[in-house]
Amino acid sequence: MPVSRLTAAVAFGAGAVLGGLGGIALYKRTQKTEVIVPHVPATLPPTLPTDVTEQPVHKAKEIMKFGFPGPVSDLLYRQAYVTSYNRSLRNPNWVAEHLTAATLEGKSNSSTSLIVVDEANLDKPDRSHSTFREDLRIPRLFRAKLKDYVKTGYDRGHLAPAADVRDSQEAINETFLLTNISPQVGKGFNRNYWFYFESFVRSLTKVFDDVYVITGPLYLPKVGEDGRSYVKYEVIGDPPNTAVPTHFYKVVLGVKGKEHALQGFVLPNEPIENTASLEAFTMPLDAIERAAGLVFFPDLNRLAYKPLCAVTKCDITHMLEASKKASKWRL
C-alpha cells in the first residue's frame, strides 16, 4: 500500500470520505497541505468530569449491592513503563515510557530503584535472556496467553520496546510481559519499519533532554462497499479473544529546557516499505485521542508546544543503516 493511501487511511479523524478505493474507501484530511505540517490543536485538552460529588452515590449502594463489575482496565506499574491493560481486548490501552540519553546507556539506576539483577548477567542486561511471559497480575479469564499467538503468524510485538530498557535484567524482562505486547505483523512491520521507528524515537534523546512516549493500539474504521464505516479486526486464541489491532500509535513528547515538542504518529499494522516517509504517518493529536478515548499529556500546556517534526527531522533513514549493525536489539 503506497504511503499516500496509508496517510489517508489513518487520517480518519479530520476529514471527509474519499470514496471507494479498491473496494475499501478511506478517509482523507480536508486540507492536503496539512500532511507534512504537523497539527497543533488550538484548543484546550478535553476536560475530565469534576462534579463526581454531585452524583447520587447513596443510590448506588442499593443498586450495586453485590459489587461493581470489576475494572474495565488494569493500571500496571513497571520499572521502565506504566501501562493500562484492556481486559476485553487483551491488549494494552497505552504504554508510557520516559527515555533519556542516560537511561539508554543503562546509567539511570537510582538508589530508589527496586532492581533485582539476575546474578548470571550482572555485567550486561540483555534481551536475549528474556522470555515472553503471561502477566499473573491479570485474572486468568482476562489474561492474554502465550498460546493465543501460536500458529497465528503474528509477532508478539513490544509496545515499550525491550531496546528502550537497559537499567537491569529485571526491567528488560518486564517488557516481555504480555501486558506490554500486542499482535503485530512481523515481516515489514514489527521487524522492520516499526523497529526503525522505535530506533528513531530513541535517537530523539540526542536532541531532547527528556523524551516521553506513549504507545498503543488502535482499531480504526474503513468505509465498506455499502458506504457505511466498519471496524474489523482479527481475534486470536481459543476461544478467540486477543484482538489484533489495525493500527498502532505513538505520541512523542520531547523536552529541552523550557521547550516542549510533541508529535503523534499512527502506523497501520501491515508491511510498510522502508522507503516510506515517517512524516506521512504523523497525525493530529486530537484525532488519536478521539479514536483511543484517551487524553495524552493532560498536564502539558497545549498552546505552548511545538510540532516535534518541525523542531527535528522525522526520518528513519539513519535507523535503517544502524539497525544492520545492532542486530542484537533487533526483532
Added chain:
Amino acid sequence: MPVSRLTAAVAFGAGAVLGGLGGIALYKRTQKTEVIVPHVPATLPPTLPTDVTEQPVHKAKEIMKFGFPGPVSDLLYRQAYVTSYNRSLRNPNWVAEHLTAATLEGKSNSSTSLIVVDEANLDKPDRSHSTFREDLRIPRLFRAKLKDYVKTGYDRGHLAPAADVRDSQEAINETFLLTNISPQVGKGFNRNYWFYFESFVRSLTKVFDDVYVITGPLYLPKVGEDGRSYVKYEVIGDPPNTAVPTHFYKVVLGVKGKEHALQGFVLPNEPIENTASLEAFTMPLDAIERAAGLVFFPDLNRLAYKPLCAVTKCDITHMLEASKKASKWRL
C-alpha cells in the same frame, strides 16, 4: 436467522468451531444438551489484583510527569442506575439497575432520594416527557452525540429501560442520557424482542424480592471464510466513532430470602422472531465475562446460586400480549 443459529452464534465462549454456514462460520457449545439447562460455573469468580502496593509507583512519577492519559471509562451514578461509559467505543460498558415491585410502581421514594419532580407532571412521571440528551459529564471529544444517530437507521436503544423507572420524571429523564444508550436495530429488536425481554425482566419482581440487572453491549467475533475469527461492527457519526454493538447481554440476579438465582442472556443486535425461545439466548456467565472483560456480581457466592431459568420460567409469551396493551411504555 433461526434460533438455533443465534444460539450457536453467541455461545462463542464454550465450544468448538462449527464451520462455514452461509459464508460465516459460527460457534457452538460442545454439549448441545446444555442449551436449555443454564450454566452455573463451578469455579470462583476471577480475582482482582491485590498486590498493587508492590508496584514500583515511585518510577511512575518520572514516567508520568505530564499526567496519565485519562480514564478509559467513566463511572456515572444516576437516580435509577449506575453505568460505566467507554470513551473509545462511545457506548456503555455496563449499566446496572435494582428493580423491585415497589420501584416499578413508583413507590420507592425514600427520604434520602434527591428527586427533582417536574411540576407539570407531579402526578405521573412519564417517558413521553423525556427527550434524548447528550451527557455533559463526558468530555466533548468522547461524547456520543445526537447527530451520530441521524439517518443511520438505528434506534437509540436504552440499556436501563425507561419503563424500569417510575420514581420521578428526573430519574426517567436520566435514562435518556446517551451514556445509557447504544445503537440498536429497531424493528424486530429494540421495538420487539428486546422490548419483550425487558418486560420479562420486570415481571421477575413478582417472583423475587429484589432483581439486580446488568446490561451491556458486546462485540463478538465470527469466523471468516479464511477460517480466522474477526470482530466486525459498524461505527456511526461523522467522523464515525460511535460503535454499533453486535450483541447485547443482560445478567439478571433474583433474590428471594436466602435464595439467589442468576442467569446470563446474550441477544444479537438484529431482528428476532417473536416466536424465538428466550431460553435459547441463555449464556454461561463466564462466557459473557470473558467477552466483556467484566466480573458480574463479584460479591455473590458463585457456588450457591441457582440458574434463574430453573427457578422460574424464562418465557416472553406473556409479554407479547401485555405489550399490546402497554403501548405507552413501548418504543
